[in-house]
Amino acid sequence: MISKIVDSVAAAVEGMGDGATVMIGGFGTAGMPAALVDGLIAGGARDLVVVNNNAGNGETGLAALLKARRVRKIICSFPRQADSYVFDALYRAGEIELELVPQGNLACRIEAAGAGLGAIFTPTGYGTLLAEGKETRIIDGRPYVLEMPIHADFALIKCHRADRWGNLTYRKTARNFGPIMARAARTTIAQADRIVELGELDPESIVTPGIFVKRVVHVAGAESLAQAA
Amino acid sequence: MTENIKRLSRDALAERVARDIPEGAYVNLGIGAPTRVANYLPADREIFLQSENGLLGMGPAPASGDEDPELINAGKEPVTLLEGGAFFHHGDSFAMMRGGHLDICVLGAFQVSTTGDLANWHTGAPDAIPAVGGAMDLAIGAKQVFVMMDLLTKTGESKLVRRCTYPLTGIGCVDRIYSDLAVIDLGPGGPEVVEMVEGLDLETLRAMTGVDLQLKEVRR
Structure with missing residues (x-):
């Protein structure tokens, strides 16, 4: 019986080694797989290249990964935020490389990878510093x-809900980069608010079909936390 | 003479922009001042607000206590979803922009050139941390790009310029400027003043901006 569900965050992030390129979902903290990022920190991998829309908020999730000095380079569209002080300090000290990409180009470059396209011609950024060369x-x-x-x-x-085949649904604006990143990586790992039985997800409503997903781990999310409150 | 000029407040300017957004328009409001336009959209018009992080049919901020950390806007503030609203991923969101499906976007600006070049993402200062977000996609993607800004900087320099000195966001992309002093169209005929605030005349506006402005159709 196929099951992509693993029973711990440590098992979910197994094999993530030094020098890996890692896409991390989320727009700000919405959709940020904070437990998986904590697992990546605990796993000790260094010299990472990270792809995310932002460059971390506060000191949790991606910001914690940056603070632990595990990231060599970040590819993102909007690093500077009110609470991006961890990134700001590393950048000003010259201790992290930044590849700044317009947000839509970030999205379509990720989509191109997932769709097997060699490259894309995009109108965004033409004539600007970000298209130089x-x-x-x-x-x-x-x-x-x-x-x-x-x-x-x-x-x-x-993701919001997942089944053992790795089919995923998302919740509200936490969807953001999840579906396109899931397609662009060799190994996609999802933390799910809830695991459901095979067949419980409406096939018409599955956003990410399981073919794009290798591992799933249950981590109580915003919805369950809100219900508990 | 300038003491008689009745500059529009930020809110009055937001209200002015809102008046020009028609029923049925798909609209993206940029972070900052443009977000205020949402507060003044006429209640009798159905207008679809898009947010780059994946929602269409964005509603107002929730009541205190009803915030959902997974329902936010591009500025990462809590919002609501209207009946009929939809969620989608970033690929779809930027297809809406780049693919020319948005009717209007409203953006802030550091500078706009008389030919519609926009500079709004980076001051170019050596110690500045650059951040671009969706600005470049919106600038070249929406069918109409409105800029909402003070016409002059705090030190009195015109933000409408012959050539932008700040790094560009997009080339020839701005259709109209809504400012605290005047509404100005940027078309093939050069910058044309659509309207001016009370107490302002074309000569004064030309002197303030150093730009050879023409009158389009003055509606005061």
């Missing part, structure tokens, strides 16, 4: 910039 082309009179796909060794994402 990149190949451009006029297509039907409109200028485009050639952008490369972003592949990852691992994707850490947060």
Whole structure:
């Protein structure tokens, strides 16, 4: 019987080694798989390249990973936030490399990787600093910039419900990068608010089919925390 | 002469922008001042607000105590979802922008050039931490790009310029500027003043901006 469900965060992040490229879902803290990131910290992997929309909030989740000095480079669209002080200090000290990418280009580069495309021509960023040195082309009179796909060794994402085949649904705006990152990584690991029996998820409503998911671990999420309160 | 000029407050400007958003429009409001436009959308119009982090049909902030950390807007503030609203992932969200499906986006700006170039993401200062978010996608993607800003900096320099000195967000993308002093269209005919606030005249506005503004159609 196939089961992608593992019984601990440590088992979920097993094999994440030094130098890996890791996509981490979330927009701010919504959709941030904080337990998996904690597992990655505990696992000790260093010299990581991280792909996320932001560069961490406060001192938990991604910010904790940065604070533990495990990240060599971050690929993101919006690192500077009111509470991104961990990243800010590392960046100012020259201790982390930043590849700044317009948010839509971040999304479509991730999508390109997941869809097996070699690259994409995108209109976003044309004529700006963020397109400097990149190949451009006029297509039907409109200028485009050639952008490369972003592949990852691992994707850490947060979902709402999951079954043992790795089918996933998401909750509200916590969906954000989860579905596209799940497709772009060799090994996608999901932390799920809830594990349900096979067949309980409406096939019409499954957002990420299990083919894109390798491991699932149950971690009580916002919904259950809200209910407990 | 300038003491008689009745500048619009931030809220009056938001109300002014809101008046021009028609029924049925799909709209993205940028972080900061543009977010205030939502407070003034006429109640008798159905307007679809999109948020880049994956929702369409965004409603107002929830009552205190009803916040959900998984229901937020692009500014990471708690919001609500209207009946008929939808959630989607980032690929879909930016397809809505880049694919030309959004009717209007409203953005803030450091500078706008007379040919519609926009600079709103980076001051270029050596110690600044650059952050771009969805600004470049919105700037080139929405069918109409409105900029909402003070026309002059705090030190009195015009933010409408012949050529932007700050790093660009997009080229030739701004259609209209809503400012505290005037509404200005940026079309193939150059910058045209659609309306000015009370107490302001075209000569004064030209002197303030150093730009050869023409009158389009003055409705005071």
